[in-house]
Amino acid sequence: MFKIIIGVVVVAVIAITVFMVIDPNINLVRTNDTSNTTSMDIMNDASNSLSTASFVVSIEGEVSKEGSYGFDELPTMGELIEAAGGLTTAADERCYFEDVELENGKTYFISSKYESGNICSLVELKKVNINTSNSEQLLAVSGFTTSVANSIISYRGEKGQFNTIEDLLNVYGIGNATYRKVRSYVYLHE
Numbered sequence: 001m002f003k004i005i006i007g008v009v010v011v012a013v014i015a016i017t018v019f020m021v022i023d024p025n026i027n028l029v030r031t032n033d034t035s036n037t038t039s040m041d042i043m044n045d046a047s048n049s050l051s052t053a054s055f056v057v058s059i060e061g062e063v064s065k066e067g068s069y070g071f072d073e074l075p076t077m078g079e080l081i082e083a084a085g086g087l088t089t090a091a092d093e094r095c096y097f098e099d100v101e102l103e104n105g106k107t108y109f110i111s112s113k114y115e116s117g118n119i120c121s122l123v124e125l126k127k128v129n130i131n132t133s134n135s136e137q138l139l140a141v142s143g144f145t146t147s148v149a150n151s152i153i154s155y156r157g158e159k160g161q162f163n164t165i166e167d168l169l170n171v172y173g174i175g176n177a178t179y180r181k182v183r184s185y186v187y188l189h190e
Contacts, residue, residue: 057102059084061110062091074101077164080108090114092127094187100163108166111184130168130186131161143181148173162188 050056053070057080060066064085071079078098081087087110095111102108113124128137130152138149151172156162159170165183168174174182 055104057104058107059110060107062088062112063110064088074104076101077108081110088112092125092187094127094129094189095165097163097188102164106166108164109183111165111187125185127185127187129188129190130165131156131188141182141185143178143185145173148178164188 050068050070053072055071055074056068057071057075058066058068059080063081064087066084069075069080069083071083075083076098077096077100080102081096081098087093090112092111092113096108111127115123115125126140128141130138135146135149135153138144138152139146144152148171151174152168155171162168165186165188166179168182168186169176169179
């Protein structure tokens with residue numbers, strides 16, 4: 001019985017290792033210099049970096065490598081994007097500020113300029129600026145009600161501008177479902 005349990009554990013560890021090497025989305029942390037390292041070294045460094053990192057921040061959307069990245073100091077959005085291998089060509093650069101300091105444990109989203117699911121689309125999504133739009137303009141986004149639009153304007157008046165799209169989650173009336181529905185249709189600056 002003991003041999004069977006050890007065999008199952010060994011097979012599971014090998015399978016997980018193989019899947020991590022094969023699937024690039026599981027690569028959790030990029031290292032700066034990989035010229036003299038193997039894939040296994042990078043995986044070991046990635047898991048060790050996340051467990052020993054002071055700050056872990058995740059990114060998804062229009063970046064080369066979505067995932068979680070470990071840092072010794074709180075990173076800026078620019079540093080997180082760099083760690084994720086940079087932006088894709090579809091990334092909407094109006095949807096983030098490079099120099100904003102991020103929060104530990106949060107996931108950040110880089111929106112596309114184009115409709116999702118249509119890689120060849122040249123038609124840009126219609127978006128509204130959550131830092132400057134009035135209530136009527138905000139209502140153009142499906143998912144924003146009159147009360148949410150007013151809450152966004154009130155939030156700006158009390159807290160100042162939105163520094164990340166994820167700041168929408170701090171607005172009264174916006175939960176995870178609404179945030180996920182609207183995050184591709186808003187931007188922060190021109």
